[in-house]
Amino acid sequence: MTKSELIAELAAANPHLLGRDVELIVQTIFSEISAALARGDRVELRGFGAFTVKKRDARTGRNPRTGEMVAVDEKVVPFFKAGKELRERVNGGVEPGED
Amino acid sequence: MSTVTRASLAEHIYSQVGLSRNESADLLEHVLERVAKELEGGNTVKISGFGTFSVRQKGRRTGRNPKTGVEVPILPRSVLVFRPSQLLRARVNGRQVEGIEDEGE
Numbered sequence: 001m002t003k004s005e006l007i008a009e010l011a012a013a014n015p016h017l018l019g020r021d022v023e024l025i026v027q028t029i030f031s032e033i034s035a036a037l038a039r040g041d042r043v044e045l046r047g048f049g050a051f052t053v054k055k056r057d058a059r060t061g062r063n064p065r066t067g068e069m070v071a072v073d074e075k076v077v078p079f080f081k082a083g084k085e086l087r088e089r090v091n092g093g094v095e096p097g098e099d
Numbered sequence: 100m101s102t103v104t105r106a107s108l109a110e111h112i113y114s115q116v117g118l119s120r121n122e123s124a125d126l127l128e129h130v131l132e133r134v135a136k137e138l139e140g141g142n143t144v145k146i147s148g149f150g151t152f153s154v155r156q157k158g159r160r161t162g163r164n165p166k167t168g169v170e171v172p173i174l175p176r177s178v179l180v181f182r183p184s185q186l187l188r189a190r191v192n193g194r195q196v197e198g199i200e201d202e203g204e
Binding site: 002013026043076077086090 | 177
């Protein structure tokens with residue numbers, strides 16, 4: 001499913017809303033999560049999951065094609081950890097690791 | 100570092116779109132539930148400019164209880180993975196990257 005399909009479905013399920021408002025709602029959700037991560041904040045949506053940023057130290061990498069050494073600067077990467085409920089739903093209703 | 104929750108996302112919808120607070124919260128829930136349902140069905144959800152959620156199958160492997168050293172089988176399972184888009188990766192590092200404004204859908 002893509003963002004535009006999500007918007008289309010949401011619009012169909014909410015005929016009282018304008019299409020452009022539905023689009024704005026979906027855009028707002030993901031852009032606010034992005035903005036929070038850009039500030040270094042954490043986004044916690046119980047049952048769904050949590051978005052955070054993780055710091056990665058500077059390292060010396062290699063160009064895989066040429067084998068040349070390249071300096072990779074310190075950076076932060078976005079990270080998502082699924083919440084318990086979603087983790088179970090994705091795994092057919094059981095917590096991964098349980099019998 | 101502060102934490103953004105459903106309440107603050109719903110508040111943004113409320114102020115951006117002009118729906119009631121209740122309806123803003125309902126729609127946020129609706130979006131999250133729709134994404135969850137898609138993933139539950141094993142499908143991928145691709146949000147351009149944000150990232151891709153997908154379900155990956157992991158095979159059976161033997162693990163070890165780190166405390167006791169006893170071997171325990173780890174059963175095959177499905178796990179959720181999120182791959183952030185180039186745009187989001189750049190944003191969290193305070194970079195503006197041209198040419199990846201939006202990724203194809």
